[in-house]
Amino acid sequence: MWRRVASVSHLFSHSKSTKFNQGGSTFKIWETITSESEIPTPSKGSPFITFVLGGPGSGKGTQCAKIVEAFGFTHISAGDLLRREIASGSAYGSVILSTIREGKIVPSQVTVQLIQKEMESSDNYKFLIDGFPRSEENRKAFEQTIGTEPDVVLFFDCPEQEMVKRVLNRNQGRVDDNIDTIKKRLEIFDELNWPVINYYSLRGKLNKINAVGTVDEIFEKVRPIFAPLSK
Numbered sequence: 001m002w003r004r005v006a007s008v009s010h011l012f013s014h015s016k017s018t019k020f021n022q023g024g025s026t027f028k029i030w031e032t033i034t035s036e037s038e039i040p041t042p043s044k045g046s047p048f049i050t051f052v053l054g055g056p057g058s059g060k061g062t063q064c065a066k067i068v069e070a071f072g073f074t075h076i077s078a079g080d081l082l083r084r085e086i087a088s089g090s091a092y093g094s095v096i097l098s099t100i101r102e103g104k105i106v107p108s109q110v111t112v113q114l115i116q117k118e119m120e121s122s123d124n125y126k127f128l129i130d131g132f133p134r135s136e137e138n139r140k141a142f143e144q145t146i147g148t149e150p151d152v153v154l155f156f157d158c159p160e161q162e163m164v165k166r167v168l169n170r171n172q173g174r175v176d177d178n179i180d181t182i183k184k185r186l187e188i189f190d191e192l193n194w195p196v197i198n199y200y201s202l203r204g205k206l207n208k209i210n211a212v213g214t215v216d217e218i219f220e221k222v223r224p225i226f227a228p229l230s231k
C-alpha cells in the first residue's frame with residue numbers, strides 16, 4: 001500500500017491571473033501554464049492525487065473518463081461512492097439519501113472514509129477524486145485522514161445556465177437532477193465550494209478550465225496538464 005512520505009508543494013508555474021467577485025469578496029484565479037519540468041514524477045510508493053472540482057453538470061465525470069482512458073488514472077467519484085452506499089443498504093444509507101435529495105453535503109467523515117477505502121484497495125497510485133472536496137471542512141478532513149494534499153486540482157468553470165441545462169438532460173434517474181434540487185446544489189456550491197477553489201488557487205495548484213464547448217474541445221485543454229505523465 002502507498003503512503004506519502006513528504007508532500008509535493010508547488011507543481012506548476014503561473015503566468016496569468018484573473019480577478020472575480022464572489023459573495024462580496026474579490027478572488028484571484030490563476031490561469032495555469034504547465035510544462036513537463038513542473039509535473040512531479042509520480043512513483044508507486046506514493047499516491048498522485050488530482051481533485052476534480054466544478055459545479056453540478058460542469059462535466060467533471062465526463063472529463064474524468066477521458067483522463068482515465070488517456071493517462072491511466074483510477075476514477076473515484078465521491079457522488080458515485082455515496083450512491084453505492086445507499087444502494088448497498090448501509091447504516092448511513094438513509095442519511096446520505098436525504099442529504100443528496102436536499103442538495104446538501106454528506107458529513108466529511110463518511111465521504112473521506114469511503115474515498116480512503118477505495119484508494120487503499122486499489123493497485124493504482126494515480127487517482128482522480130471527482131466532486132470532492134465540496135467544502136473547506138471536506139478538504140481539511142481529507143488532509144487529516146489521508147495525510148496529504150492533492151498534487152493537481154482541476155476546476156471546470158461553467159456558467160450556471162449551461163450547468164442547469166446539462167443536469168436536466170442527464171437522464172440517469174438521479175433523485176437530485178430536478179430543478180428544485182439543482183437550485184439548492186448551486187447555492188451550496190457558491191457558498192461552500194468557492195472557498196476550496198480559492199484555497200487551491202492561493203496555493204498555486206488550481207487549473208481553471210473553461211467548461212463550455214464540446215467534450216473533445218474541453219479535453220484538449222485538460223490533456224496538456226497531464227501530458228508529462230505516462231499511462
Ligand SMILES: Nc1ncnc2c1ncn2[C@@H]1O[C@H](COP(=O)(O)OP(=O)(O)O)[C@@H](O)[C@H]1O
Pocket residue numbers: 054055056057058059060061062063166167169170171211212213214215218
Ligand atoms: N462539454 C459538454 N457539452 C455538453 N454536454 C456535456 C458536456 N460534458 C458533459 N456533458 C453532459 O452533461 C451532463 C453532465 O455531465 P457530467 O460529466 O455528469 O457532469 P458533472 O459530473 O460535473 O455533474 C451529462 O449528461 C454529460 O453527458
Ligand SMILES: O=c1ccn([C@@H]2O[C@H](COP(=O)(O)OP(=O)(O)O)[C@@H](O)[C@H]2O)c(=O)[nH]1
Pocket residue numbers: 054055056057060061077078079080082099100101103104105106107111130131132133134138176185
Ligand atoms: O463529496 C461529496 C460528493 C457528493 N456529495 C453529495 O452527492 C451529490 C451528488 O454529487 P455528484 O458529485 O455525483 O454530483 P455532480 O456534481 O457530479 O452532479 C451532491 O450534490 C452532494 O449531495 C457529497 O455530499 N459529498
Ligand SMILES: [Mg+2]
Pocket residue numbers: 060061077079131
Ligand atoms: Mg459527476
